[in-house]
Amino acid sequence: MKKLGVVLAAIVLTAGATLGLAACGSSSSGKEGGTLTVSYASFPDLDPQLSYSAEGWSAIYNTYLPLLTYAHAEGAEGSAVVPGLAEDLPTVSKDEKVYTLTLRKGLKYSDGTPVKASDFGSTVERLFEVESGGSPFYADIVGAEDFLEGKADGISGIKTDDKTGKIEITLTGPSGTFVNELAMPFVALVPPSTPGKPLTTKPAPATGPYELVEVKPGRSWSYARNPQWEKANARAMPDLPGGHVDRIDVTVVSNQSTQVNEIEQGKTNWMFDPLPSDRVAQVQQRYEGSQYKPEASISTYFFWMNMTQPPFDDVKVRQAVNYAIDPAALERIYAGEINATQQILPPGMPGYEKFELYPHDLEKAKALVKEANPSDREITVWTDSLDPNDVAGEYYESVLDQIGFDAKLKVVNADNYFTLIGNAATPDLDTGWANWFEDYPHPNDFFEPLLSGESIAPTNNTNLSRIDDPKLSAKIAELGAEQLSPEVEDGYAELDKAYMEQAPWAPYGNRRLSLFVSSDIDMESVIWNPTFSGDLTSFRFK
């Protein structure tokens, strides 16, 4: 408990410092109002309980607020959990199982409905009803499994009092990540009358400074100021930014080069997506410092190998693949927009300690494959259709051919890719490309959903290698129950190495992202949050 108190105090202090800095930053000159135009290469899910992509989370960060949220700041400061709809960070019981929060008073949804404490319970229930990919994060709330199995009408571990605004959440065991999980958009409050079906086309009323209006699936969506923000919510949450522009129009432009052109022409103010690789050098040269700046991301790009069947059930084969992958080649494929890596945890994540178990050695890779002599050499390689992931897939296929396999590439539309490879019924799931951006700034996020045996699922599977090592899974659970401390971070560093000795993945890079805005945007005011990317409340015109 003492340890937990220290951590929470540190979080509050960091948040305070962050908000102070943010307040200082906002004093620079710039216009208020106007319409911000934005382009996305794909149309994300805008339902807060269902949205589970970098695009979607960026789009709803300032629309749907959870009880806790992340500071509107850059870098490590932006990883701090701060109060959202709740008055303060939770108090935690001695046994670290009960979290208590209090809802701020006077909050309203954008349709005028008052926000109540009991809405948290109905929101979590809705999360399970719509079979959200985020529901496993909340499965350790007492009674959640009974609710999921239809044995109970509600979740017994969530107790609320609408009069006092008190919300008490009881977990089945201690958790080192629950504070982070309370800040994820999955549990952003929606009214209890919200139907248990996907609501992207008819968005639920908002609690944040902007509400979604005019959603045209696959094509565009717009935000207008939440009419209840100034009247009610901004007064109740004075520590959260209200945004500078009055309206935001987002259009889906699938061609990233067109996105760049439209920014150069001033038709669009910001593109969410990274620059296409053949435009990076040109944009850097022309606009660095004025309209362009590189941004870090906490992410790992990797090739996964299905360990449940030949040839990747043999550790020698998986190690051979790691030796055969040349990070220098992949750096060129990504036009220098990735930093080479050979481990699971990315830089910037607590517990990251750099190591390199498999320096590029094609001959050694060939020798390992020869030694393993796998019974099946016909491999299907999966990748998505977005540039340059498709080229990375082609490269990977050629590497597998070089070390003695007969690889065939399957390029799948990016909109369906993860659904397809996460479905156990899909044939020939041998190996392929994937990436992972942090859900929250805790190393558990790179192990539990991706590498724990418990996370293997028939659909929406995120453990793509299907690795189920009981010792390593137990270590994930053990570390996940602890609050972050130097010892726990050391534990994650050891876990990183232990997994890479098993080589379920061939990690190859940490992605660098970029901010590219039109000339009339005050780039210095734009906040790039490590989890939510461009913060829409921070954009303003010069």
Place this chain on the structure above:
Amino acid sequence: MSRGPASLAWRRLRGNHVALAAAAVFILIVAFVLAAPLWSSGVADTGPNATHTVEKVEVDGKQREVVSPNGTPIGPLWFGAGGKFFLGADGRLGRDEMVRLMYGGRTSLLIGILAGLLATVLATVAALLAGFYRGWVDAVISRCLDLAWSFPVLLLGIALGAALAVGGLQVGPIEISSGSILLPILIIGTVFTPYVARPLRGEVLALREREFVEAATAQGAGPLRLMLSELLPNLWSTIIVFFTLVVANSMLLEASLSFVGVGVQPPNSSWGAMISSGFKLLYTTPLLTVLPGLMILLTVLSLNIFGDALRDALDPRSRVRLEVEAHTGRYEPGSEVA
């Protein structure tokens, strides 16, 4: 002594110099793509799918990177490196563009010819059955053709390609994997069948009423003999003309399908797939898009010009022209949806 129809057709064709030039261009293109293995092993010393991302090549005594650290591929070296990377590298994987252009042409031509053959064979069978038997057989076949015709060619091709992109095709014992070039051949051949079958059916209906068919029937010829020995020989000129046009349009459709990712699957190259991959580098290396596009343009243009001339030579009354125009408004079935 009178000349035969083939001799007359050849005489007419020989007098059309534009058509002969088009045929010469097409023959040159075929020779170019057939020489792919010779260039690949004898000059470029690399295969069409071999990657050279981090390799260097010696140009005039200096080492140059095939792909620069910012991902820009090397440009055309012509003979600066002894023919290696003659047209430069194809992108960030550093494959030899010239080798891929030659091998890609083989794929595109193979798909065009086989899809054209498939469409023509299926259409001829359907037209003979519908036109000969008439009645309910004609009604069923014609409605099926109408149904297929009601879909825009490109949309139908993309829909079929996307549906079969992951699992491939499995019908009874026949199994075609999703990466096989048989899949685009099947898709393209199928979607073009109605465009050939409808005019052919019209011809069969007209031929069916001719005296020589009545005479054969009176001699006791059965349906199969009537179709194969009496009707089919009279359809040859139309079939040949349509075949050339469908080959050209099949190549265009293959390029379109590959461009949207449901045609030839990477790493295999076709001209359409090369345009698609080159398009990603349009701003820095436009040649990667222009070259395969130019090859498609030359091939399709030469085939269309030659096909038109062949039609005029084989059938000076241009009944085919009228028939096709009546149905599609154009000669090229594929271009209707462009």
